[in-house]
Amino acid sequence: MVYGEAVQVAKAKYPKSVTKTIKYGTAGFRTKADELDFIMYRMGLLATLRARDTKAVIGVMITASHNPEPDNGVKLIDPMGEMLAPAWEAHATTLANATDDGIAEAMATIAKEAGGIKEDEKALVFVGRDTRPSSDRLRDAVVAGVKAAGGEVKDFGVVSTPILHFVVTCHNDGGQYGEPTEEGYYKKIAQAFAKLRVSGASRGSYEPTILFDGANGVGAIMMERFIPYLGDSIKSTMYNKGEGVLNHLCGADYVKVQQKWPEGVPQAQNSRCVSVDGDADRVIYSFIDKNGKYSMLDGDKIATLVAGYFQELLKASGLTLKLGLVQTAYANGASTAYITEKLGVPVACAKTGVKHLHHVALQFDIGVYFEANGHGTVIFSKNAREAIRNAAQANESAQKLSQVMDVINETVGDAISDMLLVETVLHARGWSIEDWNSAYADLPNRQMKVTVADRAVITTTDAERVCVTPAGLQDTINSIVANYPNGRSFVRPSGTEDIVRVYAEASTQEGADNLAIAVGNAVY
Ligand code: NG1
Ligand code: ZN
Helix, strand or coil: CCCHHHHHHHHHHCCCCCCCCCCCECCEEEEEHHHCHHHHHHHHHHHHHHHHHHCCCEEEEECCCCCCCCEEEEEEECCCCCECCHHHHHHHHHHHHCCCCCHHHHHHHHHHHCCCCCCCCCCEEEEEECCCCCHHHHHHHHHHHHHHCCCEEEEEEECCHHHHHHHHHHHHCCCCCCCCCHHHHHHHHHHHHHHCCCCCCCECCECCEEEEECCCCHHHHHHHHHHHHHHHHCEEEEECCCCCCCCCCCHHHHHHHHCCCCCCCCCCECCEEEEECCCCCCEEEEEECCCCCEEEECHHHHHHHHHHHHHHHHHHHCCCCCEEEEEECCCCHHHHHHHHHHCCCCEEEECCCHHHHHHHHCCCCEEEEECCCCCEEEEECHHHHHHHHHHCCCCHHHHHHHHHHHHCCCCCCCHHHHHHHHHHHHHHHCCCHHHHHCCCCCCCEEEEEECCCCHHHCEEECCCCEEEECCCHHHHHHHHHCCCCCCEEEEEECCCCCCEEEEEECCCHHHHHHHHHHHHHHHC
């Protein structure tokens, strides 16, 4: 029987242990690690089919990002580093929900729907994992899946999500984007970064010193390996290197959501603290000023800093390329006002989830996209890339643009590459973190989670800023918001948790808190 071995191995080693229906969502599959073995196995099967379908290497990343340590998850990476194509997200859901005996039929149906995938064609799958204790075991399950479907595996071991995206892309484009190895990633980025500061690492109020909060995860390991390549161009002191619990009271998600300094990092005044999340694809900055006041600089601050710098370089180089910024509804209103009114850079709003932002960013020659939580990157159209590289021969600003392009990991949001991008802009401007922070002041805001019987009853439109159902909810939200100066609030069902998220901002923290509570009550 076709795919018979896939069924046999499933029954013998990876039987289905969960009966409830599960869905491949924005974060792939993510849940308690104990419930994931059969899903990992099946994603190994699916990655093999997808590799045959695309005639390219497919990536499988085992991580639950910023979630607590007992969780885990899996995401597939398409050939050019993109998130899995929507039709294949549906296939992933089908295969994950099939019975053990139904696996062969599900695989055959997927193969047929994809236009006839031959079961004996070669397939290569790149696998990476984060530092969770369960990730090693779950890697074995993915490998078993690939092998049962007749494919081959290259295991990158413990690696960040963005490095896996990078190597998949580099392998599939024949090495044009870079060398498809972890070392190739460090080399490409470090070389470009060093060129941007040949005149010395200190400049004006900028000092090349950072405190690095590794969230006790893979980001710390990647950064430690990266440091030798970076030489003196940046001095990073490492904290939360794995001595504590992953993502616990530290890391990008904790710092952003709790708006607190990470534990385990000394509270040095006027020092930049860089926090990454559990798979190193998000980054958040924070600092304590000379008066002891704490400030957090999120994805919006990064996006506006970067977009402003690109605008300046474009102007100086004389290149007429369309620059734009993509945010989500969670972007602080003050950041949107700053970038549109002060800098005059167009801003587009996308639904939550980087694949949506990425898609919208494609409409620009240079698309800067960031979620407020620090996940994002910059992408360049083919036209922009060529124009910049050509102009770089004779023009200093274009040359800088070209080097900045090589610091960026375009394949996906990348905490370490984004950090080096921020450091590049701060260095170019001679800015301290305080200078950067003073560009605009965030509107006070609050995020809340509300548990409801069925979150699917809430549907939204206009990039999730307006509720369509239940009937009347949006009118109620509007009438509540009207009571708060500078008030803005929206609700949407989470794509990764069984909750509804409420976001509110207002001119005071008390106002934002009360607005979130009032809107939360209207949802409940
Ligand atoms: P959900 O749970 O759909 O809000 C969260 C984040 C997203 C994205 C995904 C994937 C917020 C408000 N939401 O999505 O931005 O990062 O997880 O990990 O931060
Ligand atoms: Zn992450």
